[in-house]
Amino acid sequence: MSRRRALIVGASRGLGLGLVARLLERGWDVTATVRRPSAALADCAGMGPLRIEAGVDIDDDAAVAGLRASLAEQPDFDLVFVVAGVATQAGIPAGLMPRATAAAVFQTNALSPIRFAEAFHKRVAPDGLIVLMTSKLGSVSLNRGGGWGSYRASKAALNTLARSFAGQHGGAAWGLLLMHPGWVRTDLGGRRATLDVETSVRGMVAVIEARSGQRGCVFLDHTGATVPW
Template sequence: MTTTKPGVLLIGASRGLGLALAQEWARNGRHVVATVRGSARTPLHDLADDNPGHIEIEHVDITEPTQITALHDRLVDRRFDLVFVNAGVTNEPEGTVAETTTDEFVRVMVTNALSPLRVVEALQDLVEPAGTIGVMSSGQGSVSNNESGGHEVYRGSKAALNTFMRSYAARHAGESRTLVLMAPGWVRTELGGTDARLSIDDSIPNVVKTLDVLSGTPGLHYVDYLGRTVPW
């Protein structure tokens, strides 16, 4: 399939911010390979129907390593200028980390911290040598900005994600790829809740613009949706 702009591989796009990212990139003329977790029809399927030739749907559960490998094998002959890992979960904001069940702690940490790095490691050879690898982080992953507490397990999972990406960047120092930890802001989605400060239209077009601006600037960048550096 020919495209006028380089392609994007978007991991986690069935709803919320991922769905909005797929829509924004398609609107900008990019071809997007976007993933969903299961076999059920999602809003992404409706978006693909409305954008023929721009959105291609793939399937992967990032918590299943065999599925990540299978996705890589299906795409092994493709190259993308951007791979962006959006998939993630949250949990109940109340309660301390000590009050969280072990199963819930493992669920959040595996989905938000371990699995994105497995995806990055597995799919990195699909990214152009001067392309971009991005991961959806959060301002709540900032250790130095944590002056209010709350959302302890979620915060910890994103802080761990940031640390793991920093280790990945250290191992790949000197390479020409751009690496991005993106903090999209507190956005009104099913995950963000109805009290969030930003709408999807406030956040996502700016996320895309920021990724475009950072393209071609090697190294790891921890930034928010407006391109401002987030303190570690």
């Protein structure tokens, strides 16, 4: 039986790094991208088959095209997981945030993951998954208290673009999963968060493995529960 293959985009630290480690533990072959070399990621090489692609910024179309060319001779992936995202000045109300900052957040969190998916969907194996890291904060129906307005809006936009992307590729042999990892103690989530990285990634990998072969577009959390749109 052939080993499952994963492409993790944004793996230098936090959830991306944790996903690489967990997938290697589970017997996957992993290709991981980073913008800059990561010693922590390099340390994962002893855990299993790991290929690291540095210099990949999802906001840089030329870098994404270069990655696609670099991986052209590799077998297709059972999982393409875009983890990368930002929360720049998230505490500032959107109406007070510099326009350039808001536009940059939208580009990285909403537009660039979809552009990456468009660039790589033909490299997803039949019955594979494209997974985009989103957040429960992107749920419009759950937004009752406000706060983190630009971040919420960027993730809501990602969710909408993902639904459109799935519709445009309705006959595809892969599924699309929007994943909320929980509130995790990372640089983005902060020290008050309720989950550690290991708990979150164990849950996410379990959900991913359980959804192998399933089509359509769903919005789930790390426990497999559906998140309202």
